[in-house]
Amino acid sequence: xxxxxxxxxxxxxxxxxxxxxxxxxxxxxxxxxxxxxxxxxxxxxxxxxxxxxxxxxxxxxxxxxxxxxxxxxxxxxxxxxxxxxxxxxxxxxxxxxxxxxxxxxxxxxxxxxxxxxxxxxxxxxxxxxxxxxxxxxxxxxxxxxxxxxxxxxxxxxxxxxxxxxxxxxxxxxxxxxxxxxxxxxxxxxxxxxxxxxxxxxxxxxxxxxxxxxxxxxxxxxxxxxxxxxxxxxxxxxxxxxxxxxxxxxxxxxxxxxxxxxxxxxxxxxxxxxxxxxxxxxxxxxxxxxxxxxxxxxxxxxxxxxxxxxxxxxxxxxxxxxxxxxxxxxxxxxxxxxxxxxxxxxxxxxxxxxxxxxxxxxxxxxxxxxxxxxxxxxxxxxxxxxxxxxxxxxxxxxxxxxxxxxxxxxxxxxxxxxxxxxxxxxxxxxxxxxxxxxxxxxxxxxxxxxxxxxxxxxxxxxxxxxxxxxxxxxxxxxxxxxxxxxxxxxxxxxxxxxxxxxxxxxxxxxxxxxxxxxxxxxxxxxxxxxxxxxxxxxxxxxxxxxxxxxxxxxxxxxxxxxxxxxxxxxxxxxxxxxxxxxxxxxxxxxxxxxxxxxxxxxxxxxxxxxxxxxxxxxxxxxx
Amino acid sequence: xxxxxxxxxxxxxxxxxxxxxxxxxxxxxxxxxxxxxxxxxxxxxxxxxxxxxxxxxxxxxxxxxxxxxxxxxxxxxxxxxxxxxxxxxxxxxxxxxxxxxxxxxxxxxxxxxxxxxxxxxxxxxxxxxxxxxxxxxxxxxxxxxxxxxxxxxxxxxxxxxxxxxxxxxxxxxxxxxxxxxxxxxxxxxxxxxxxxxxxxxxxxxxxxxxxxxxxxxxxxxxxxxxxxxxxxxxxxxxxxxxxxxxxxxxxxxxxxxxxxxxxxxxxxxxxxxxxxxxxxxxxxxxxxxxxxxx
Numbered sequence: 001x002x003x004x005x006x007x008x009x010x011x012x013x014x015x016x017x018x019x020x021x022x023x024x025x026x027x028x029x030x031x032x033x034x035x036x037x038x039x040x041x042x043x044x045x046x047x048x049x050x051x052x053x054x055x056x057x058x059x060x061x062x063x064x065x066x067x068x069x070x071x072x073x074x075x076x077x078x079x080x081x082x083x084x085x086x087x088x089x090x091x092x093x094x095x096x097x098x099x100x101x102x103x104x105x106x107x108x109x110x111x112x113x114x115x116x117x118x119x120x121x122x123x124x125x126x127x128x129x130x131x132x133x134x135x136x137x138x139x140x141x142x143x144x145x146x147x148x149x150x151x152x153x154x155x156x157x158x159x160x161x162x163x164x165x166x167x168x169x170x171x172x173x174x175x176x177x178x179x180x181x182x183x184x185x186x187x188x189x190x191x192x193x194x195x196x197x198x199x200x201x202x203x204x205x206x207x208x209x210x211x212x213x214x215x216x217x218x219x220x221x222x223x224x225x226x227x228x229x230x231x232x233x234x235x236x237x238x239x240x241x242x243x244x245x246x247x248x249x250x251x252x253x254x255x256x257x258x259x260x261x262x263x264x265x266x267x268x269x270x271x272x273x274x275x276x277x278x279x280x281x282x283x284x285x286x287x288x289x290x291x292x293x294x295x296x297x298x299x300x301x302x303x304x305x306x307x308x309x310x311x312x313x314x315x316x317x318x319x320x321x322x323x324x325x326x327x328x329x330x331x332x333x334x335x336x337x338x339x340x341x342x343x344x345x346x347x348x349x350x351x352x353x354x355x356x357x358x359x360x361x362x363x364x365x366x367x368x369x370x371x372x373x374x375x376x377x378x379x380x381x382x383x384x385x386x387x388x389x390x391x392x393x394x395x396x397x398x399x400x401x402x403x404x405x406x407x408x409x410x411x412x413x414x415x416x417x418x419x420x421x422x423x424x425x426x427x428x429x430x431x432x433x434x435x436x437x438x439x440x441x442x443x444x445x446x447x448x449x450x451x452x453x454x455x456x457x458x459x460x461x462x463x464x465x466x467x468x469x470x471x472x473x474x475x476x477x478x479x480x481x482x483x484x485x486x487x488x489x490x491x492x493x494x495x496x497x498x499x500x501x502x503x504x505x506x507x508x509x510x511x512x513x514x515x516x517x518x519x520x521x522x523x524x525x526x527x528x529x530x531x532x533x534x535x536x537x538x539x540x541x542x543x544x545x546x547x548x549x550x551x552x553x554x555x556x557x558x559x560x561x562x563x564x565x566x567x568x569x570x571x572x573x574x575x576x577x578x579x580x581x582x583x584x585x586x587x588x589x590x591x592x593x594x595x596x597x598x599x600x601x602x603x604x605x606x607x608x609x610x611x612x613x614x615x616x617x618x619x620x621x622x
Numbered sequence: 623x624x625x626x627x628x629x630x631x632x633x634x635x636x637x638x639x640x641x642x643x644x645x646x647x648x649x650x651x652x653x654x655x656x657x658x659x660x661x662x663x664x665x666x667x668x669x670x671x672x673x674x675x676x677x678x679x680x681x682x683x684x685x686x687x688x689x690x691x692x693x694x695x696x697x698x699x700x701x702x703x704x705x706x707x708x709x710x711x712x713x714x715x716x717x718x719x720x721x722x723x724x725x726x727x728x729x730x731x732x733x734x735x736x737x738x739x740x741x742x743x744x745x746x747x748x749x750x751x752x753x754x755x756x757x758x759x760x761x762x763x764x765x766x767x768x769x770x771x772x773x774x775x776x777x778x779x780x781x782x783x784x785x786x787x788x789x790x791x792x793x794x795x796x797x798x799x800x801x802x803x804x805x806x807x808x809x810x811x812x813x814x815x816x817x818x819x820x821x822x823x824x825x826x827x828x829x830x831x832x833x834x835x836x837x838x839x840x841x842x843x844x845x846x847x848x849x850x851x852x853x854x855x856x857x858x859x860x861x862x863x864x865x866x867x868x869x870x871x872x873x874x875x876x877x878x879x880x881x882x883x884x885x886x887x888x889x890x891x892x893x894x895x896x897x898x899x900x901x902x903x904x905x906x907x908x909x910x911x912x913x914x915x916x
Contacts, residue, residue: 042872057861
């Protein structure tokens with residue numbers, strides 16, 4: 001046994017002081033009276049000698065001495081060493097989206113926290129605690145923490161995510177700790193079943209929750225109206241589900257479907273909206289029935305086709321291929337002029353300027369620029385023209401095989417097989433600055449590249465003549481690459497798609513964009529980097545995100561809906577394996593007992609007893 | 623002192639009272655109290671046959687006419703009573719603020735006054751250390767009383783009492799009146815032989831126990847060390863608690879009951895008087911109620 005504050009025993013000085021006071025208080029008051037006869041006679045009438053009355057004084061003194069001793073002891077704070085009574089704990093807490101399922105007012109996550117908190121409370125003092133939280137990311141909240149109160153407080157601060165859990169990373173962490181200390185107790189608190197959990201105690205907090213979900217929602221617009229389809233799931237029991245459809249916030253239609261519990265198989269539904277809703281902006285599909293997890297009971301669809309159209313100026317003396325190409329893709333308003341007619345003072349305000357076999361004297365500053373077969377250097381274009389490379393034999397045009405996201409995005413859907421690649425006999429050898437990405441090359445020289453010019457406008461360069469020295473326009477990849485490059489030139493703020501929690505949302509940094517702000521469903525605001533052509537934002541919440549870009553002083557907003565991952569919707573789910581490798585050790589840590597509660601209880605009893613003795617004395621002296 | 627406690631107004635009030643003696647008095651001189659012998663009072667008592675030499679004026683001629691025998695009427699004799707008052711003047715009677723001494727002297731003076739008003743002879747004695755001291759002996763008539771009663775002022779309360787040792791060797795008289803002992807009787811049985819002795823002398827005995835209010839209902843609490851004022855070696859050391867006070871009250875009850883019962887068994891009167899009790903309460907209520915006064 002040791003003491004935290006040995007100086008607390010200085011309080012024992014009060015003991016002799018108490019004894020002195022007791023001795024002084026014992027003094028009898030002397031008095032001469034007329035006769036002691038009656039007093040002496042009264043002894044015969046004391047029915048029974050009350051032993052307590054005789055020793056109340058000494059009892060009071062003894063109690064007060066004990067009170068002083070125990071107060072000193074409490075201040076000194078004794079610590080007892082309990083041999084081999086403490087443990088090391090590594091708690092792995094599943095914070096995935098399914099842990100938000102609620103039953104009787106408490107979520108699975110809260111129950112999991114309670115389980116860990118109880119384990120911490122029940123463990124002997126001197127134990128060490130490590131907490132690994134598996135949410136949208138796997139994080140170690142604390143490691144080898146000894147203080148119970150702090151461990152519980154930090155545990156209470158942990159919140160569940162709405163993503164799926166990366167249990168693999170958590171398993172790695174647990175393995176790491178177990179390898180370092182084989183006596184650690186690994187406790188995994190989750191809502192999934194793990195049949196394999198070597199050296200790991202798995203605590204399943206699943207209860208009898210119910211859950212419904214709507215997924216795969218799509219719409220199609222026709223002249224007669226809008227058709228919304230989707231799939232309904234009931235994960236716990238067969239259920240008759242009702243779906244309400246809200247177009248632009250107003251309840252517009254409803255559907256009903258009988259859902260059976262079949263693993264991975266849902267029930268389709270179709271809702272038809274009248275032609276009044278053809279021009280809708282958003283449609284919300286909502287399951288009417290309440291369940292344990294409301295996160296997956298609604299989906300929002302957005303109609304973006306009615307967005308902006310793009311104006312294009314084609315400066316070419318033979319614009320056939322380009323005009324035909326642009327005509328293939330909708331929403332592009334084209335104006336074609338001859339190279340001799342181009343006057344920057346007259347032709348401005350276009351979203352895209354295409355210069356075919358022509359190099360203007362200066363770069364347009366208000367739009368994207370395509371150069372096809374540039375003839376001379378243009379200041380601010382970001383590249384310089386070199387000499388023309390002429391070959392008697394056709395040179396195969398190689399596509400960039402880089403795995404970078406930008407390259408993969410720009411070469412999306414193209415095929416790099418030998419027989420499908422284009423070839424050419426002449427191209428311009430260009431030298432690029434750092435903002436350009438090469439998409440295709442001949443003999444190592446970039447022939448198709450994309451990037452930004454000095455006005456931060458997007459720029460695409462074809463360093464060859466589309467009409468005369470190449471078969472590129474006839475190749476398989478031509479239209480695909482042109483579509484990708486037009487998408488690159490006129491990017492939407494965000495790409496359409498189905499997003500799940502944990503997914504990265506790609507936000508395109510449009511020309512003139514100075515700020516991009518993302519409002520999450522819970523109201524969190526984050527500003528994204530606008531230095532690159534596009535930036536990414538990881539969505540961690542279920543619901544509607546609003547992406548707002550400030551472009552040339554005006555704001556453009558787009559909504560994106562993020563759904564709960566499919567594996568987090570199931571009421572019961574199977575985990576693969578969560579085991580740690582190695583031989584568990586039975587060596588335990590020395591525990592510590594320093595609870596002052598019992599000392600305070602004894603102190604309270606002593607104080608009450610002393611008070612009762614005092615009351616008895618006062619009663620006797622009344 | 624006496625003049626202070628017995629004022630003229632009070633004396634004129636008690637003057638209306640009369641002492642009643644339980645046994646007929648056998649005194650030598652005539653007085654106001656009935657005697658067992660036949661005498662010359664107006665109160666008819668009996669008849670007896672006329673004998674030569676009898677006063678012929680006492681013959682009942684009506685009886686002679688009816689029975690043709692001479693009968694002489696007999697009348698009760700009235701004799702003078704000798705009231706003897708014994709005052710315990712031990713230290714315990716005069717110690718402290720209990721004023722037991724004042725009360726004892728007040729009672730003695732009042733009863734003496736009542737006796738002299740009845741034309742009785744009154745003697746007052748003081749008992750100290752087992753010796754009887756004369757204070758005012760043979761007072762007869764108010765003038766004698768007024769000249770002698772002032773000696774009570776000179777009494778000193780000291781020593782111990784030993785009532786029996788004082789009374790037994792003294793002249794007590796026989797059947798000639800009342801013997802009054804005024805004391806606190808805080809002793810085991812010192813008084814019993816004296817009472818028995820007086821009763822055997824056909825005296826009407828009355829014991830007046832005077833106790834201070836503090837003795838009847840003590841206020842002392844806590845750790846106390848008491849010393850007896852008469853004998854400093856007698857002490858009592860105790861933490862005075864509720865239980866002890868309860869036992870003390872039982873002791874007081876025991877002592878008073880014992881005297882009361884002892885007196886009752888010997889046809890004697892007993893009166894418990896708190897030291898601070900008003901004289902009117904004692905004489906007009908208690909003594910009248912007991913039949914000692916009327």
